[in-house]
Amino acid sequence: MKKFWKWKNQQVWNQETQTETVERTLLLNGTIAEDSWFDDDITPQMFKEELMDGKGNITVWINSPGGDCVAAAQIYNMLREYEGKVTVKIDGIAASAASVIAMAGDTVLMSPVSMMMIHNPMTIAFGDSGEMQRAIDMLSSVKDSIINAYELKTGMSRTRLAHLMDAETWMDVNKAIELGFADEIIQRNGAVDELEVPQVSMLYSKTAVVNSLMDKIAEKCRIQQENETENSNKVKVDSLMSRLHLMKNWR
Template identity: 45%
Template sequence: MSLINLPELSASPKLGAVQFDMRPDALERWEPSIRAAADDGPSISIYDRIGDSYDGEGVTAKRVSAALRNIGARDVTVNVNSPGGDFFQGVAIYNMLREHKAKVTVKVMGLAASAASVIAMAGDEILMGDGAFLMIHNAWAVAIGNRHDMMAAAEQLAPFDAAMAQVYAARAGMKPADAAAMMDKETWIGAQQAIDDGFASGLIQREQLSQDPEAHAHTKYLAMVEASMARAGHSRSVRREAIKSLFSGMPGAAEKKGAMPSAGADVAASLQTLINNMKGSV
Protein backbone atom coordinates (compact mmCIF):
# COMPACT_ATOMS: atom_id res chain seq x y z
CA MET A 1 0.00 0.00 0.00
CA SER A 2 1.28 3.46 -0.87
CA LEU A 3 2.73 5.49 1.99
CA ILE A 4 0.83 8.52 0.65
CA ASN A 5 -2.96 8.73 0.46
CA LEU A 6 -3.37 8.89 -3.31
CA PRO A 7 -6.73 8.62 -5.08
CA GLU A 8 -7.49 5.58 -7.20
CA LEU A 9 -7.94 6.19 -10.90
CA SER A 10 -10.55 4.30 -12.85
CA ALA A 11 -11.06 4.36 -16.59
CA SER A 12 -13.35 2.31 -18.78
CA PRO A 13 -11.73 1.63 -22.17
CA LYS A 14 -15.12 1.85 -23.91
CA LEU A 15 -14.67 5.18 -25.63
CA GLY A 16 -16.16 4.49 -29.03
CA ALA A 17 -14.29 6.42 -31.70
CA VAL A 18 -11.61 7.82 -29.36
CA GLN A 19 -8.01 6.60 -29.53
CA PHE A 20 -5.53 7.89 -26.95
CA ASP A 21 -2.20 8.92 -28.41
CA MET A 22 1.07 10.65 -27.57
CA ARG A 23 1.26 14.39 -28.04
CA PRO A 24 3.66 15.34 -30.88
CA ASP A 25 5.27 18.10 -28.79
CA ALA A 26 6.14 15.56 -26.09
CA LEU A 27 7.73 13.32 -28.69
CA GLU A 28 9.78 16.20 -30.05
CA ARG A 29 11.22 17.02 -26.62
CA TRP A 30 11.83 13.42 -25.60
CA GLU A 31 15.47 12.26 -25.48
CA PRO A 32 15.39 8.44 -25.31
CA SER A 33 19.11 8.17 -24.52
CA ILE A 34 18.74 9.46 -20.93
CA ARG A 35 18.98 6.64 -18.42
CA ALA A 36 19.83 5.93 -14.80
CA ALA A 37 23.58 5.53 -14.36
CA ALA A 38 23.02 2.37 -12.31
CA ASP A 39 20.15 0.47 -10.73
CA ASP A 40 19.81 1.09 -7.00
CA GLY A 41 18.18 -2.05 -5.68
CA PRO A 42 14.97 -3.46 -7.22
CA SER A 43 13.91 -1.21 -10.07
CA ILE A 44 11.54 -0.86 -13.00
CA SER A 45 12.57 1.07 -16.11
CA ILE A 46 10.00 3.08 -18.06
CA TYR A 47 12.15 4.33 -20.91
CA ASP A 48 9.68 4.17 -23.79
CA ARG A 49 6.14 4.89 -24.85
CA ILE A 50 3.28 3.80 -22.58
CA GLY A 51 1.22 0.97 -24.03
CA ASP A 52 1.63 -1.47 -26.91
CA SER A 53 3.80 -0.19 -29.73
CA TYR A 54 4.44 -1.31 -33.30
CA ASP A 55 7.95 -2.51 -32.37
CA GLY A 56 7.00 -4.26 -29.13
CA GLU A 57 9.09 -1.86 -27.02
CA GLY A 58 6.23 -0.03 -25.32
CA VAL A 59 5.79 -0.21 -21.54
CA THR A 60 2.58 -2.04 -20.68
CA ALA A 61 0.69 -2.74 -17.48
CA LYS A 62 1.33 -6.44 -18.06
CA ARG A 63 5.10 -5.91 -18.05
CA VAL A 64 5.02 -3.72 -14.94
CA SER A 65 2.76 -6.21 -13.16
CA ALA A 66 5.22 -9.03 -13.90
CA ALA A 67 8.12 -6.90 -12.61
CA LEU A 68 6.28 -6.07 -9.39
CA ARG A 69 5.44 -9.73 -8.79
CA ASN A 70 9.11 -10.57 -9.17
CA ILE A 71 10.15 -7.79 -6.78
CA GLY A 72 7.61 -8.74 -4.14
CA ALA A 73 6.98 -6.65 -1.02
CA ARG A 74 10.24 -4.71 -1.28
CA ASP A 75 11.01 -1.07 -1.90
CA VAL A 76 11.17 -0.32 -5.61
CA THR A 77 12.64 2.46 -7.73
CA VAL A 78 10.83 3.38 -10.95
CA ASN A 79 13.08 5.17 -13.44
CA VAL A 80 11.07 7.20 -15.94
CA ASN A 81 11.90 8.83 -19.26
CA SER A 82 8.80 8.62 -21.42
CA PRO A 83 6.71 10.84 -23.73
CA GLY A 84 3.52 9.15 -22.53
CA GLY A 85 1.06 7.19 -24.63
CA ASP A 86 -1.96 5.04 -23.87
CA PHE A 87 -4.04 6.58 -21.07
CA PHE A 88 -5.60 3.31 -19.92
CA GLN A 89 -2.24 1.59 -19.64
CA GLY A 90 -0.94 4.59 -17.69
CA VAL A 91 -3.89 4.43 -15.28
CA ALA A 92 -3.35 0.70 -14.74
CA ILE A 93 0.36 1.17 -14.02
CA TYR A 94 -0.39 4.09 -11.67
CA ASN A 95 -2.81 1.94 -9.66
CA MET A 96 -0.35 -0.97 -9.50
CA LEU A 97 2.38 1.26 -8.08
CA ARG A 98 -0.08 3.00 -5.76
CA GLU A 99 -1.07 -0.38 -4.29
CA HIS A 100 2.50 -1.70 -3.94
CA LYS A 101 3.07 -2.87 -0.38
CA ALA A 102 6.42 -1.11 0.06
CA LYS A 103 7.93 2.28 -0.73
CA VAL A 104 7.87 3.43 -4.36
CA THR A 105 10.49 5.95 -5.43
CA VAL A 106 9.95 7.50 -8.85
CA LYS A 107 12.96 9.07 -10.56
CA VAL A 108 12.17 11.25 -13.57
CA MET A 109 15.39 11.02 -15.54
CA GLY A 110 14.38 13.10 -18.54
CA LEU A 111 10.68 13.42 -19.31
CA ALA A 112 7.47 12.23 -17.73
CA ALA A 113 4.79 13.53 -20.08
CA SER A 114 1.11 12.81 -20.38
CA ALA A 115 0.33 9.24 -19.20
CA ALA A 116 3.89 8.97 -17.86
CA SER A 117 3.28 11.98 -15.59
CA VAL A 118 0.25 10.16 -14.16
CA ILE A 119 2.45 7.14 -13.44
CA ALA A 120 5.02 9.37 -11.76
CA MET A 121 2.42 10.63 -9.30
CA ALA A 122 2.21 7.13 -7.76
CA GLY A 123 5.61 7.54 -6.11
CA ASP A 124 5.88 7.95 -2.37
CA GLU A 125 8.95 9.96 -3.27
CA ILE A 126 9.40 11.69 -6.63
CA LEU A 127 12.87 12.84 -7.67
CA MET A 128 13.69 14.91 -10.74
CA GLY A 129 16.86 14.85 -12.82
CA ASP A 130 18.77 17.95 -13.87
CA GLY A 131 16.84 19.38 -16.83
CA ALA A 132 13.97 16.90 -16.39
CA PHE A 133 10.34 17.87 -17.01
CA LEU A 134 6.85 16.81 -16.09
CA MET A 135 4.20 17.67 -18.66
CA ILE A 136 0.53 17.61 -17.68
CA HIS A 137 -2.46 18.24 -19.91
CA ASN A 138 -6.02 17.18 -20.58
CA ALA A 139 -6.57 13.74 -22.09
CA TRP A 140 -5.31 13.90 -25.68
CA ALA A 141 -6.88 11.60 -28.22
CA VAL A 142 -7.64 11.04 -31.87
CA ALA A 143 -11.37 10.81 -32.56
CA ILE A 144 -12.88 9.61 -35.83
CA GLY A 145 -16.45 10.08 -36.98
CA ASN A 146 -19.15 12.65 -37.59
CA ARG A 147 -20.03 15.67 -35.45
CA HIS A 148 -22.10 13.54 -33.09
CA ASP A 149 -19.13 11.22 -32.56
CA MET A 150 -16.92 14.24 -31.82
CA MET A 151 -19.38 15.66 -29.30
CA ALA A 152 -19.68 12.27 -27.62
CA ALA A 153 -15.89 11.93 -27.51
CA ALA A 154 -15.55 15.31 -25.77
CA GLU A 155 -18.15 14.29 -23.20
CA GLN A 156 -16.41 10.99 -22.61
CA LEU A 157 -13.02 12.63 -22.08
CA ALA A 158 -14.23 15.07 -19.41
CA PRO A 159 -14.36 12.54 -16.51
CA PHE A 160 -10.79 11.45 -17.25
CA ASP A 161 -9.59 15.05 -17.07
CA ALA A 162 -11.36 15.47 -13.72
CA ALA A 163 -9.81 12.26 -12.38
CA MET A 164 -6.31 13.31 -13.42
CA ALA A 165 -6.80 16.73 -11.83
CA GLN A 166 -7.62 14.96 -8.56
CA VAL A 167 -4.39 12.97 -8.76
CA TYR A 168 -2.19 15.99 -9.48
CA ALA A 169 -3.97 18.01 -6.79
CA ALA A 170 -3.54 15.29 -4.17
CA ARG A 171 0.17 15.13 -4.91
CA ALA A 172 0.81 18.87 -4.95
CA GLY A 173 -1.58 19.79 -2.15
CA MET A 174 -3.56 22.16 -4.34
CA LYS A 175 -7.21 22.52 -5.29
CA PRO A 176 -8.39 20.28 -8.13
CA ALA A 177 -9.57 23.41 -9.97
CA ASP A 178 -6.01 24.78 -9.91
CA ALA A 179 -4.62 21.49 -11.23
CA ALA A 180 -7.29 21.51 -13.94
CA ALA A 181 -6.23 25.02 -14.95
CA MET A 182 -2.63 23.81 -15.33
CA MET A 183 -3.86 20.93 -17.47
CA ASP A 184 -5.86 23.34 -19.64
CA LYS A 185 -2.63 25.26 -20.29
CA GLU A 186 -0.70 22.05 -21.13
CA THR A 187 1.93 22.89 -18.55
CA TRP A 188 5.60 21.91 -18.70
CA ILE A 189 7.08 21.77 -15.20
CA GLY A 190 10.86 21.86 -14.74
CA ALA A 191 12.64 20.04 -11.94
CA GLN A 192 12.97 22.91 -9.46
CA GLN A 193 9.47 24.18 -10.22
CA ALA A 194 8.08 20.69 -9.66
CA ILE A 195 9.70 20.65 -6.22
CA ASP A 196 8.49 24.17 -5.39
CA ASP A 197 4.94 23.33 -6.46
CA GLY A 198 4.83 20.00 -4.60
CA PHE A 199 4.83 17.68 -7.62
CA ALA A 200 8.28 16.33 -6.66
CA SER A 201 10.24 15.97 -3.44
CA GLY A 202 13.86 16.29 -4.51
CA LEU A 203 16.54 16.34 -7.18
CA ILE A 204 18.59 13.50 -8.63
CA GLN A 205 22.33 13.99 -8.43
CA ARG A 206 24.00 14.40 -11.83
CA GLU A 207 26.19 11.35 -11.29
CA GLN A 208 23.02 9.24 -11.12
CA LEU A 209 22.19 10.13 -14.73
CA SER A 210 23.77 8.74 -17.89
CA GLN A 211 23.26 8.88 -21.64
CA ASP A 212 23.27 5.87 -23.93
CA PRO A 213 23.19 7.15 -27.54
CA GLU A 214 22.71 3.60 -28.83
CA ALA A 215 19.65 2.95 -26.67
CA HIS A 216 16.75 2.74 -29.13
CA ALA A 217 18.28 5.54 -31.21
CA HIS A 218 15.63 5.04 -33.92
CA THR A 219 12.68 4.97 -31.54
CA LYS A 220 12.05 8.69 -31.25
CA TYR A 221 12.06 9.34 -34.97
CA LEU A 222 9.82 6.43 -35.86
CA ALA A 223 7.45 7.53 -33.11
CA MET A 224 7.45 11.02 -34.66
CA VAL A 225 6.64 9.51 -38.05
CA GLU A 226 3.71 7.73 -36.44
CA ALA A 227 2.60 10.99 -34.77
CA SER A 228 2.70 12.78 -38.13
CA MET A 229 0.51 10.06 -39.61
CA ALA A 230 -1.89 10.47 -36.68
CA ARG A 231 -2.21 14.20 -37.37
CA ALA A 232 -3.02 13.28 -40.99
CA GLY A 233 -5.98 11.23 -39.74
CA HIS A 234 -4.64 7.69 -40.13
CA SER A 235 -5.89 5.22 -37.51
CA ARG A 236 -3.49 3.57 -35.08
CA SER A 237 -3.77 0.18 -36.81
CA VAL A 238 -3.05 1.71 -40.24
CA ARG A 239 -0.06 3.67 -38.90
CA ARG A 240 1.55 0.68 -37.26
CA GLU A 241 0.93 -1.64 -40.19
CA ALA A 242 2.55 0.93 -42.51
CA ILE A 243 5.65 1.24 -40.31
CA LYS A 244 5.93 -2.51 -39.94
CA SER A 245 5.69 -2.89 -43.71
CA LEU A 246 8.45 -0.35 -44.26
CA PHE A 247 10.89 -2.27 -42.10
CA SER A 248 9.65 -5.83 -42.37
CA GLY A 249 8.32 -6.05 -45.90
CA MET A 250 4.76 -6.66 -46.93
CA PRO A 251 2.96 -9.57 -45.24
CA GLY A 252 3.93 -12.80 -46.94
CA ALA A 253 6.71 -11.17 -48.98
CA ALA A 254 9.33 -13.50 -47.54
CA GLU A 255 7.49 -16.40 -49.09
CA LYS A 256 7.96 -15.01 -52.61
CA LYS A 257 11.09 -15.97 -54.44
CA GLY A 258 13.51 -13.07 -54.60
CA ALA A 259 11.33 -10.82 -52.44
CA MET A 260 13.13 -8.09 -50.52
CA PRO A 261 12.98 -8.56 -46.69
CA SER A 262 12.37 -4.83 -46.19
CA ALA A 263 10.74 -1.88 -47.90
CA GLY A 264 11.71 -0.94 -51.43
CA ALA A 265 14.73 1.31 -51.88
CA ASP A 266 12.68 4.33 -52.94
CA VAL A 267 10.33 4.13 -49.96
CA ALA A 268 13.18 3.45 -47.53
CA ALA A 269 15.14 6.41 -48.92
CA SER A 270 12.12 8.70 -48.55
CA LEU A 271 11.59 7.62 -44.97
CA GLN A 272 15.28 8.09 -44.18
CA THR A 273 15.12 11.63 -45.60
CA LEU A 274 12.12 12.37 -43.36
CA ILE A 275 13.94 11.01 -40.30
CA ASN A 276 17.08 13.02 -41.13
CA ASN A 277 14.99 16.18 -41.44
CA MET A 278 13.43 15.46 -38.06
CA LYS A 279 16.87 14.99 -36.51
CA GLY A 280 17.90 18.38 -37.79
CA SER A 281 14.86 20.08 -36.27
CA VAL A 282 15.06 18.80 -32.68
Protein backbone atom coordinates in the same frame (compact mmCIF):
# COMPACT_ATOMS: atom_id res chain seq x y z
CA MET B 1 3.87 -6.61 -28.38
CA LYS B 2 6.86 -4.38 -27.66
CA LYS B 3 7.54 -3.89 -23.97
CA PHE B 4 8.28 -0.34 -22.85
CA TRP B 5 9.37 -1.42 -19.38
CA LYS B 6 12.33 -3.37 -18.02
CA TRP B 7 13.13 -4.78 -14.58
CA LYS B 8 16.60 -4.87 -13.02
CA ASN B 9 17.48 -6.42 -9.67
CA GLN B 10 20.76 -5.79 -7.89
CA GLN B 11 22.28 -6.43 -4.48
CA VAL B 12 22.71 -3.28 -2.39
CA TRP B 13 24.64 -2.98 0.89
CA ASN B 14 22.80 -1.07 3.61
CA GLN B 15 25.27 0.81 5.80
CA GLU B 16 22.74 1.40 8.60
CA THR B 17 21.60 -2.20 9.04
CA GLN B 18 24.87 -3.73 7.79
CA THR B 19 22.89 -6.08 5.63
CA GLU B 20 22.64 -6.78 1.93
CA THR B 21 19.26 -6.28 0.31
CA VAL B 22 17.84 -6.65 -3.18
CA GLU B 23 16.96 -3.37 -4.89
CA ARG B 24 14.30 -3.65 -7.57
CA THR B 25 14.50 -1.13 -10.39
CA LEU B 26 11.81 -0.49 -12.99
CA LEU B 27 12.86 1.35 -16.15
CA LEU B 28 10.15 3.14 -18.14
CA ASN B 29 11.62 4.48 -21.36
CA GLY B 30 9.98 5.78 -24.51
CA THR B 31 6.28 5.80 -25.32
CA ILE B 32 3.96 4.31 -22.73
CA ALA B 33 2.39 1.39 -24.63
CA GLU B 34 2.58 1.49 -28.41
CA ASP B 35 -0.74 -0.39 -28.45
CA SER B 36 -3.67 0.74 -26.33
CA TRP B 37 -4.38 -1.17 -23.12
CA PHE B 38 -8.10 -0.54 -23.56
CA ASP B 39 -9.79 -3.97 -23.82
CA ASP B 40 -6.33 -5.55 -23.46
CA ASP B 41 -6.20 -8.25 -20.77
CA ILE B 42 -2.78 -9.71 -21.55
CA THR B 43 -0.35 -6.79 -21.39
CA PRO B 44 -1.55 -5.22 -18.12
CA GLN B 45 -1.61 -8.67 -16.50
CA MET B 46 1.95 -9.31 -17.69
CA PHE B 47 3.11 -6.04 -16.14
CA LYS B 48 1.32 -6.82 -12.87
CA GLU B 49 2.80 -10.31 -12.66
CA GLU B 50 6.31 -8.94 -13.11
CA LEU B 51 5.61 -6.22 -10.52
CA MET B 52 4.40 -8.73 -7.95
CA ASP B 53 7.12 -11.27 -8.74
CA GLY B 54 9.30 -9.89 -5.97
CA LYS B 55 9.33 -8.00 -2.71
CA GLY B 56 11.05 -4.97 -1.30
CA ASN B 57 11.26 -1.35 -2.28
CA ILE B 58 11.14 -0.27 -5.92
CA THR B 59 12.90 2.54 -7.75
CA VAL B 60 11.11 3.63 -10.93
CA TRP B 61 13.23 5.51 -13.48
CA ILE B 62 11.12 7.49 -15.97
CA ASN B 63 12.17 9.02 -19.27
CA SER B 64 9.04 9.14 -21.41
CA PRO B 65 7.08 11.62 -23.54
CA GLY B 66 3.83 9.93 -22.50
CA GLY B 67 1.43 7.73 -24.39
CA ASP B 68 -1.65 5.67 -23.61
CA CYS B 69 -3.56 7.19 -20.68
CA VAL B 70 -5.31 3.86 -19.95
CA ALA B 71 -1.95 2.12 -19.54
CA ALA B 72 -0.70 4.99 -17.38
CA ALA B 73 -3.76 4.77 -15.14
CA GLN B 74 -3.37 1.02 -14.65
CA ILE B 75 0.36 1.28 -13.92
CA TYR B 76 -0.35 4.12 -11.47
CA ASN B 77 -2.89 1.98 -9.61
CA MET B 78 -0.59 -1.06 -9.54
CA LEU B 79 2.30 0.95 -8.11
CA ARG B 80 0.03 2.60 -5.54
CA GLU B 81 -1.17 -0.81 -4.35
CA TYR B 82 2.33 -2.28 -4.15
CA GLU B 83 3.28 -3.06 -0.54
CA GLY B 84 6.87 -1.81 -0.73
CA LYS B 85 8.06 1.78 -0.95
CA VAL B 86 8.01 3.23 -4.46
CA THR B 87 10.58 5.90 -5.32
CA VAL B 88 10.23 7.63 -8.68
CA LYS B 89 13.28 9.18 -10.34
CA ILE B 90 12.88 11.31 -13.48
CA ASP B 91 16.16 11.54 -15.35
CA GLY B 92 14.89 12.98 -18.63
CA ILE B 93 11.26 13.83 -19.19
CA ALA B 94 7.97 12.79 -17.64
CA ALA B 95 5.34 14.23 -19.93
CA SER B 96 1.63 13.63 -20.41
CA ALA B 97 0.72 10.08 -19.35
CA ALA B 98 4.21 9.53 -17.92
CA SER B 99 3.61 12.35 -15.42
CA VAL B 100 0.57 10.43 -14.14
CA ILE B 101 2.71 7.36 -13.45
CA ALA B 102 5.21 9.58 -11.63
CA MET B 103 2.49 10.60 -9.17
CA ALA B 104 2.42 7.00 -7.86
CA GLY B 105 5.76 7.46 -6.12
CA ASP B 106 5.92 7.80 -2.34
CA THR B 107 8.84 10.10 -3.16
CA VAL B 108 9.41 11.77 -6.53
CA LEU B 109 12.94 12.88 -7.41
CA MET B 110 13.97 14.81 -10.51
CA SER B 111 17.30 15.37 -12.16
CA PRO B 112 18.45 19.02 -12.25
CA VAL B 113 18.04 18.95 -16.04
CA SER B 114 14.79 16.98 -16.26
CA MET B 115 11.35 18.29 -17.22
CA MET B 116 7.73 17.47 -16.42
CA MET B 117 4.75 18.35 -18.62
CA ILE B 118 1.02 18.13 -17.99
CA HIS B 119 -1.77 18.80 -20.48
CA ASN B 120 -5.31 17.82 -21.41
CA PRO B 121 -5.93 14.30 -22.72
CA MET B 122 -6.40 13.94 -26.46
CA THR B 123 -8.03 11.45 -28.79
CA ILE B 124 -9.08 10.93 -32.40
CA ALA B 125 -12.81 10.69 -33.10
CA PHE B 126 -14.83 10.02 -36.25
CA GLY B 127 -18.56 10.20 -36.82
CA ASP B 128 -21.58 12.43 -36.44
CA SER B 129 -22.28 15.05 -33.78
CA GLY B 130 -23.38 12.36 -31.34
CA GLU B 131 -20.04 10.57 -31.66
CA MET B 132 -18.20 13.85 -31.24
CA GLN B 133 -20.14 14.65 -28.06
CA ARG B 134 -19.40 11.19 -26.64
CA ALA B 135 -15.71 11.76 -27.35
CA ILE B 136 -15.87 15.12 -25.57
CA ASP B 137 -17.58 13.54 -22.56
CA MET B 138 -14.98 10.77 -22.48
CA LEU B 139 -12.09 13.27 -22.53
CA SER B 140 -13.72 15.25 -19.74
CA SER B 141 -13.95 12.12 -17.59
CA VAL B 142 -10.35 11.16 -18.34
CA LYS B 143 -9.21 14.66 -17.38
CA ASP B 144 -11.04 14.38 -14.06
CA SER B 145 -9.34 11.06 -13.32
CA ILE B 146 -5.91 12.53 -14.12
CA ILE B 147 -6.60 15.50 -11.87
CA ASN B 148 -7.32 13.00 -9.07
CA ALA B 149 -3.72 11.77 -9.23
CA TYR B 150 -2.26 15.29 -9.42
CA GLU B 151 -4.46 16.48 -6.55
CA LEU B 152 -3.44 13.65 -4.24
CA LYS B 153 0.25 14.37 -4.85
CA THR B 154 0.33 18.17 -4.93
CA GLY B 155 -2.57 19.19 -2.68
CA MET B 156 -3.46 21.88 -5.22
CA SER B 157 -7.05 22.79 -6.04
CA ARG B 158 -8.71 20.98 -8.92
CA THR B 159 -9.48 24.31 -10.60
CA ARG B 160 -5.84 25.36 -10.65
CA LEU B 161 -4.70 21.95 -11.86
CA ALA B 162 -7.31 22.11 -14.65
CA HIS B 163 -5.96 25.52 -15.71
CA LEU B 164 -2.38 24.17 -15.77
CA MET B 165 -3.51 21.28 -17.97
CA ASP B 166 -5.45 23.63 -20.26
CA ALA B 167 -2.28 25.69 -20.76
CA GLU B 168 -0.03 22.67 -21.51
CA THR B 169 2.40 23.43 -18.70
CA TRP B 170 6.12 22.53 -18.73
CA MET B 171 8.03 22.57 -15.43
CA ASP B 172 11.70 22.36 -14.57
CA VAL B 173 12.70 20.59 -11.37
CA ASN B 174 12.47 23.71 -9.18
CA LYS B 175 8.98 24.61 -10.38
CA ALA B 176 7.84 20.99 -10.05
CA ILE B 177 9.02 20.96 -6.42
CA GLU B 178 7.45 24.36 -5.78
CA LEU B 179 4.06 23.17 -7.06
CA GLY B 180 4.30 19.79 -5.31
CA PHE B 181 4.68 17.51 -8.34
CA ALA B 182 8.16 16.49 -7.13
CA ASP B 183 9.83 16.30 -3.73
CA GLU B 184 13.58 16.56 -4.16
CA ILE B 185 16.47 16.99 -6.60
CA ILE B 186 18.76 14.13 -7.60
CA GLN B 187 22.43 14.94 -7.18
CA ARG B 188 25.12 13.58 -9.48
CA ASN B 189 26.33 11.09 -6.87
CA GLY B 190 22.81 9.80 -6.29
CA ALA B 191 22.29 11.70 -3.05
CA VAL B 192 19.34 13.95 -2.44
CA ASP B 193 19.79 17.70 -2.43
CA GLU B 194 18.89 18.90 1.07
CA LEU B 195 19.59 22.54 0.30
CA GLU B 196 16.89 25.12 -0.05
CA VAL B 197 15.27 25.13 -3.48
CA PRO B 198 16.56 28.07 -5.58
CA GLN B 199 14.15 30.93 -6.15
CA VAL B 200 14.69 30.81 -9.91
CA SER B 201 12.37 28.30 -11.54
CA MET B 202 10.84 27.82 -14.98
CA LEU B 203 7.23 27.22 -15.92
CA TYR B 204 6.39 27.29 -19.62
CA SER B 205 2.81 27.60 -20.73
CA LYS B 206 1.96 27.23 -24.41
CA THR B 207 -1.22 29.25 -23.93
CA ALA B 208 0.60 32.02 -22.08
CA VAL B 209 3.20 32.31 -24.83
CA VAL B 210 0.54 32.49 -27.55
CA ASN B 211 -1.42 35.12 -25.61
CA SER B 212 1.74 37.15 -25.01
CA LEU B 213 2.58 37.02 -28.73
CA MET B 214 -0.93 38.14 -29.66
CA ASP B 215 -0.72 41.04 -27.19
CA LYS B 216 2.57 42.16 -28.74
CA ILE B 217 1.12 41.95 -32.25
CA ALA B 218 -1.93 43.96 -31.15
CA GLU B 219 0.31 46.59 -29.55
CA LYS B 220 2.44 46.78 -32.70
CA CYS B 221 -0.67 47.26 -34.85
CA ARG B 222 -1.94 49.98 -32.53
CA ILE B 223 1.35 51.92 -32.73
CA GLN B 224 1.42 51.53 -36.51
CA GLN B 225 -2.15 52.78 -36.75
CA GLU B 226 -1.28 55.81 -34.60
CA ASN B 227 1.72 56.57 -36.84
CA GLU B 228 -0.45 56.31 -39.93
CA THR B 229 -2.95 58.69 -38.35
CA GLU B 230 -0.21 61.19 -37.53
CA ASN B 231 1.18 60.95 -41.09
CA SER B 232 -2.30 61.39 -42.48
CA ASN B 233 -2.81 64.53 -40.40
CA LYS B 234 0.57 65.84 -41.52
CA VAL B 235 -0.42 65.46 -45.19
CA LYS B 236 -3.59 67.37 -44.57
CA VAL B 237 -1.69 70.28 -42.96
CA ASP B 238 0.82 70.43 -45.81
CA SER B 239 -2.00 70.44 -48.33
CA LEU B 240 -3.73 73.26 -46.46
CA MET B 241 -0.54 75.39 -46.42
CA SER B 242 -0.15 74.91 -50.17
CA ARG B 243 -3.70 76.10 -50.75
CA LEU B 244 -3.10 79.17 -48.59
CA HIS B 245 -0.02 80.07 -50.62
CA LEU B 246 -1.98 79.70 -53.84
CA MET B 247 -4.71 81.95 -52.51
CA LYS B 248 -2.13 84.54 -51.46
CA ASN B 249 -0.42 84.51 -54.86
CA TRP B 250 -3.80 84.72 -56.62
CA ARG B 251 -4.45 88.02 -54.96
